[in-house]
Amino acid sequence: MKAISLDLGGSHVSLAVVEDTTILMSQEISVDAGGELLPLLPIFKTIVYDMLAELRIPVEDCIGVAMGCAAMVDRATGRVLSTNGKFEDSPGIDLPAWSREEFGLPFALENDARMALLGEWYAGAAKGSDDVVMITLGTGIGGAAMAGGKVYRTKQVQGGCLGGHIPALFTGRKCTCGGFGCMEAEASGWALPLIAREWPGFEKSRLATLDRIDFRALFQFAREGDPVAIGVRDRCLHVWACGTVGLIHAYGPELVVFGGGVMRSGDIILPYIRDYASKYSWIPSGPVRILPAALGNHAGLLGAIPSLTDVVSDANAIPA
Numbered sequence: 402m403k404a405i406s407l408d409l410g411g412s413h414v415s416l417a418v419v420e421d422t423t424i425l426m427s428q429e430i431s432v433d434a435g436g437e438l439l440p441l442l443p444i445f446k447t448i449v450y451d452m453l454a455e456l457r458i459p460v461e462d463c464i465g466v467a468m469g470c471a472a473m474v475d476r477a478t479g480r481v482l483s484t485n486g487k488f489e490d491s492p493g494i495d496l497p498a499w500s501r502e503e504f505g506l507p508f509a510l511e512n513d514a515r516m517a518l519l520g521e522w523y524a525g526a527a528k529g530s531d532d533v534v535m536i537t538l539g540t541g542i543g544g545a546a547m548a549g550g551k552v553y554r555t556k557q558v559q560g561g562c563l564g565g566h567i568p569a570l571f572t573g574r575k576c577t578c579g580g581f582g583c584m585e586a587e588a589s590g591w592a593l594p595l596i597a598r599e600w601p602g603f604e605k606s607r608l609a610t611l612d613r614i615d616f617r618a619l620f621q622f623a624r625e626g627d628p629v630a631i632g633v634r635d636r637c638l639h640v641w642a643c644g645t646v647g648l649i650h651a652y653g654p655e656l657v658v659f660g661g662g663v664m665r666s667g668d669i670i671l672p673y674i675r676d677y678a679s680k681y682s683w684i685p686s687g688p689v690r691i692l693p694a695a696l697g698n699h700a701g702l703l704g705a706i707p708s709l710t711d712v713v714s715d716a717n718a719i720p721a
C-alpha cells in the first residue's frame with residue numbers, strides 16, 4: 402500500500418510518499434511557526450506531485466493522504482478543533498475537501514503524538530505490542546495511548562493524547578493548557594529556561610551564560626559536573642518518571658516508548674525511568690518495558706498507512 406504522508410511540525414513540515422513501512426521519498430520544508438496553513442497547501446500539492454512524478458507513481462495508486470499535526474483533531478470529520486499557537490487558521494480549513502479536490506483521495510487527520518505512536522507500532526519500537534503508551538519529550542511533551550492494537554480514543558477528542566498534561570506537581574507552574582504543574586510545565590523544552598532561572602545558584606551556573614537554555618546543554622553541563630545543571634536534570638528525570646507511572650497506571654501498557662529530541666540523552670533518561678517505574682508502579686503482571694523510539698522523525702510519516710487503513714474503511718471519509 403502506498404500513501405501520501407504529511408507531518409506538520411511547528412517550524413518544519415515533512416512530506417513523503419510511503420509504501421507500507423518504507424519512506425519512498427521525502428522532503429522537508431521550513432515554515433513559520435506562528436504562520437498560517439492555508440497558504441502552504443499549494444506548496445504541499447506541488448511537492449507531492451513532484452515526488453510522485455519522480456517515483457513514477459500515479460496518484461491513484463495511493464490509498465489516501467495522511468496528516469499529523471500538533472493539535473486536537475476530530476478524526477471523523479478531518480477537522481482541526483484546537484491548536485496551541487500553531488497554524489491558528491487550521492480549524493477553518495476543510496482538509497478532506499482539499500485532499501479530494503487536489504489528489505482525489507481520502508484524508509486522515511491525526512494528532513502528531515498519535516501519528517508517531519501509529520508509526521512506531523507499525524514499523525518501529527512498538528511493533529508486535531498492542532498495549533502501548535508513547536511519550537515524546539521535546540519543546541512540549543506529547544502523549545498517546547493504544548489498547549488492543551487500537552489508538553485509545555473517546556468521544557472527547559483529547560482522549561488519550563494529553564499525556565504531557567498529566568499533573569506532576571499540584572503546586573506547580575502554570576501550563577499552556579490552562580492547568581498547573583503538568584508534566585510539560587515542569588520538564589519540557591519551553592519550561593526548562595523558567596525552571597533553570599529559578600534554581601538557587603543559577604547565576605553561577607554555566608547555564609546562565611547561554612542565550613537559550615535547552616536540554617542538550619543541560620545534559621552536557623550536568624555530565625561535566627555543573628551542580629545547577631545536575632539539580633535541574635535530576636528534577637526533570639523525576640518529573641518524567643512520575644508522569645510515566647501515572648500513564649502506566651492510567652492505561653496499563655505492556656510497553657512505553659519514548660521519542661522526541663530530548664531522547665538524544667536517552668542513555669541517562671531511560672535507565673532512570675525504568676528504575677523508578679519498576680519501584681513505584683503497581684503492576685502485578687510484571688515490569689513494563691520502556692524503550693526508545695526507533696524511527697526518529699520518521700515515526701509520524703510512517704503512521705500514514707495505519708491511520709488511513711482506519712479511515713478508508715469509514716464511509717464518511719471516502720470521496721463522493
Ligand SMILES: [Zn+2]
Binds near residue numbers: 565583585586
Ligand atoms: Zn498542561
